[in-house]
Amino acid sequence: MNENKALQPTSIIIFGATGDLAKRKLFPAFYNLFIEGRMPEKFNIVALGRADKENEDFKNYVKENLVLFSRNQTSIETEWDKFSSHIIYFRHQIDEENSYKELDEKLKTLDNDYGVRANRLFYLSIAPNFVSVISGHLKNAVLAPNPAQDRIIIEKPFGHDKSSAIELNSLLSRTFEEEQIYRIDHYLGKETVQNILAFRFGNSIFEPIWNCKYVESVQITVAEEVGVESRGGFYEGTGALKDMIQNHLLQVLCMVAMEQPASLDAGEIRDRKVDVLRSIRRIPLDRVSHYAVRGQYGEGVVKGVKVKGYREEEGVAADSNTETFAAIKFYLDNERWEGVPFYVRTGKRMKEKHSYITIQFKPLPQSTFIAGKHPLSQNKLIINIQPLMDIRLQFMTKKPGLTVELKPVEMIFDYFSCKEDTPEAYETLLLDALEGDLTLFMRSDQVEEAWDVVKTIQEYWENNPDPSFPNYSAGSSGPEQCELLLQREEHAWE
Numbered sequence: 001m002n003e004n005k006a007l008q009p010t011s012i013i014i015f016g017a018t019g020d021l022a023k024r025k026l027f028p029a030f031y032n033l034f035i036e037g038r039m040p041e042k043f044n045i046v047a048l049g050r051a052d053k054e055n056e057d058f059k060n061y062v063k064e065n066l067v068l069f070s071r072n073q074t075s076i077e078t079e080w081d082k083f084s085s086h087i088i089y090f091r092h093q094i095d096e097e098n099s100y101k102e103l104d105e106k107l108k109t110l111d112n113d114y115g116v117r118a119n120r121l122f123y124l125s126i127a128p129n130f131v132s133v134i135s136g137h138l139k140n141a142v143l144a145p146n147p148a149q150d151r152i153i154i155e156k157p158f159g160h161d162k163s164s165a166i167e168l169n170s171l172l173s174r175t176f177e178e179e180q181i182y183r184i185d186h187y188l189g190k191e192t193v194q195n196i197l198a199f200r201f202g203n204s205i206f207e208p209i210w211n212c213k214y215v216e217s218v219q220i221t222v223a224e225e226v227g228v229e230s231r232g233g234f235y236e237g238t239g240a241l242k243d244m245i246q247n248h249l250l251q252v253l254c255m256v257a258m259e260q261p262a263s264l265d266a267g268e269i270r271d272r273k274v275d276v277l278r279s280i281r282r283i284p285l286d287r288v289s290h291y292a293v294r295g296q297y298g299e300g301v302v303k304g305v306k307v308k309g310y311r312e313e314e315g316v317a318a319d320s321n322t323e324t325f326a327a328i329k330f331y332l333d334n335e336r337w338e339g340v341p342f343y344v345r346t347g348k349r350m351k352e353k354h355s356y357i358t359i360q361f362k363p364l365p366q367s368t369f370i371a372g373k374h375p376l377s378q379n380k381l382i383i384n385i386q387p388l389m390d391i392r393l394q395f396m397t398k399k400p401g402l403t404v405e406l407k408p409v410e411m412i413f414d415y416f417s418c419k420e421d422t423p424e425a426y427e428t429l430l431l432d433a434l435e436g437d438l439t440l441f442m443r444s445d446q447v448e449e450a451w452d453v454v455k456t457i458q459e460y461w462e463n464n465p466d467p468s469f470p471n472y473s474a475g476s477s478g479p480e481q482c483e484l485l486l487q488r489e490e491h492a493w494e
């Protein structure tokens with residue numbers, strides 16, 4: 001959503017700068033923005049950590065990780081010195097008041113160097129339980145007093161249920177105005193997800209058929225090949241519903257289902273998304289198993305490599321009830337989507353990494369071509385999010401030759417020709433935050449409403465352990481029951 005705007009001098013303060021997210025995503029994103037000339041002319045990244053480290057040691061650590069994780073590798077040797085001159089490692093204790101006084105002095109010194117009071121962008125790349133502590137200290141030390149200049153980015157998960165999200169929003173509101181709070185959902189920074197709006201509202205041929213009159217069902221799949229890796233401890237208290245569905249998949253669903261916004265204004269787009277979340281029919285507690293399926297991976301083989309089951313992963317309980325797979329059927333109670341099922345599913349240790357959306361169109365009410373004699377497959381639109389990045393429209397054509405047989409073919413728009421230039425999601429989102437554009441970030445009511453959508457499923461799954469776990473093998477397509485969810489409607493997963 002960003003255009004090349006001249007940016008104000010900015011101090012970027014990263015809490016948790018020594019952590020996994022910072023090394024894999026944040027520093028590479030800032031680096032790529034820097035080499036593309038998208039960072040402010042005057043900026044510093046103040047990297048906060050508990051350990052007593054030399055600045056040079058920390059910079060070397062960042063450089064080593066850039067080599068591993070930056071999408072752009074060619075210029076690291078030539079650009080590194082310039083980029084690293086903007087990094088300052090700063091020893092800091094999250095729960096000590098004095099640490100914030102020292103941070104205040106440091107930021108004021110930087111302001112003197114810039115020659116103006118710079119914008120401040122606080123990035124909370126730390127566990128969610130520290131958010132309220134940090135927010136309180138930022139208030140006490142008057143570190144973010146200016147709504148027009150000071151911003152805070154909060155990572156997911158935002159709360160762990162609806163009431164904790166409401167509480168967190170209320171706590172944050174003591175320090176920040178809503179316009180200062182950037183709740184990140186990195187799926188919204190993905191090029192292919194942002195393109196949904198352009199595709200839907202920038203073309204006259206799709207919008208008229210984007211409704212229950214023509215669409216039979218919608219499927220959203222986010223399949224991951226990886227397991228929980230080193231994050232078993234975190235994942236145990238989370239699971240696929242809270243880790244992926246409540247945020248990423250519901251946000252993608254909003255992009256597919258929302259009404260046309262009157263403008264590209266952040267408030268307008270967020271309003272339309274909240275409308276979708278409100279319209280999702282809540283699933284009654286006693287009907288959860290009819291609408292939702294969960295799974296947990298056991299050992300198996302992924303791409304020829306034998307891998308362990310979830311319960312054998314580090315930090316995971318031997319009798320864990322945490323789901324690593326979730327599939328849900330949603331209905332939207334509004335005029336556009338009356339009766340159209342939206343199937344969403346996500347899982348770890350699936351046979352391949354693939355995220356995509358399928359819009360399945362209804363068959364013609366009457367056709368010249370007779371089913372059985374001239375097999376007809378229904379029109380489909382497939383939006384591949386990753387790693388394939390394309391849009392495919394499937395339709396029927398006559399088989400060439402002396403026949404009246406039909407065959408399905410595809411028309412494809414492929415991003416791969418321009419993939420080199422595709423920014424990582426975090427680059428897009430960080431640039432938006434630097435520019436003060438909230439469009440791709442979640443507003444408080446969006447987050448709370450999304451928690452409300454999954455509330456009964458969460459409650460049911462927490463209180464009713466699934467005795468069939470583990471119920472799918474690593475490297476498979478998920479639990480068998482997942483197929484039944486669609487078969488009841490005579491549908492099948494794409």
Ligand SMILES: NC(=O)C1=CN([C@@H]2O[C@H](COP(=O)(O)OP(=O)(O)OC[C@H]3O[C@@H](n4cnc5c(N)ncnc54)[C@H](OP(=O)(O)O)[C@@H]3O)[C@@H](O)[C@H]2O)C=CC1
Binds near residue numbers: 015020
């Ligand atoms: N990693 C990922 O892929 C993703 C992460 N996230 C979210 O991003 C945030 C950060 O995640 P991640 O980087 O993986 O987390 P890490 O576990 O790697 O830790 C982040 C930082 O937390 C600090 N820290 C840990 N314990 C304490 C403590 N008791 N007191 C003060 N500081 C502490 C550490 O800093 P120190 O150097 O001071 O020890 C560390 O740098 C989380 O909210 C996570 O949910 C969201 C999406 C993906």
Ligand SMILES: O=C1O[C@H](COP(=O)(O)O)[C@@H](O)[C@H](O)[C@H]1O
Binds near residue numbers: 224243
């Ligand atoms: O937020 C998260 O997302 C990742 C998947 O992100 P992707 O961009 O690789 O699709 C997921 O692995 C992780 O568990 C979750 O916290």
